[in-house]
Amino acid sequence: MIAVTATDIDDQLFTGATRGNHIAVSAPGVDILVPAPEATYQMTTGTSVATAHVSGIVGLLLERNPRLTPADVRRILTGSAKRLGPNEQFGAGLIDPGKALQLGAPRSVEAPATVPARR
Numbered sequence: 878m879i880a881v882t883a884t885d886i887d888d889q890l891f892t893g894a895t896r897g898n899h900i901a902v903s904a905p906g907v908d909i910l911v912p913a914p915e916a917t918y919q920m921t922t923g924t925s926v927a928t929a930h931v932s933g934i935v936g937l938l939l940e941r942n943p944r945l946t947p948a949d950v951r952r953i954l955t956g957s958a959k960r961l962g963p964n965e966q967f968g969a970g971l972i973d974p975g976k977a978l979q980l981g982a983p984r985s986v987e988a989p990a991t992v993p994a995r996r
Contacts, residue, residue: 879935879951882968883907883927890966895924900968901951902958904930934974938981945981953980 880899883891883906890896891907906927913919935950945953957977958970 879931879954880968881924881928881931882966883922883924884961884967884971888961888971890962891922891924891927893923894966896966898965900965902931902954902968902972903927903961903970904972906930931972934972934977937974937978941978942981942983944983949981953977956980 879901880895880897882894882896882900882903884894884903885891885907886905890903894906904927906924907922908920909922909926910918911921911926931954934954938945938950938953954972954977955969957973957980958968959973960970961967
């Protein structure tokens with residue numbers, strides 16, 4: 878399990894956010910534009926919105942490197958997060974998708990062979 882809490886545009890904890898030592902990471906979750914019924918959009922706030930951000934990153938990590946274990950994913954998310962404050966409020970910090978994807982890239986054992994040019 879990866880518990881997620883929500884932050885606002887100023888990296889402050891959402892007032893209704895989950896708190897506790899179980900929090901792994903934080904993600905944007907305040908005033909997020911989301912699809913709504915009847916082909917419209919609306920602003921929404923909550924930890925569920927923040928969790929969707931993290932789920933998307935996890936999906937990209939696994940697409941890029943299917944061999945990652947749940948423990949690997951947690952380590953990558955927490956190891957790439959930007960520290961914001963106490964763990965019981967922000968977990969390891971704000972998710973950093975770019976850094977997470979770099980850390981989650983498969984490691985190459987050897988350089989790829991060069992293919993001779995056709996004549």
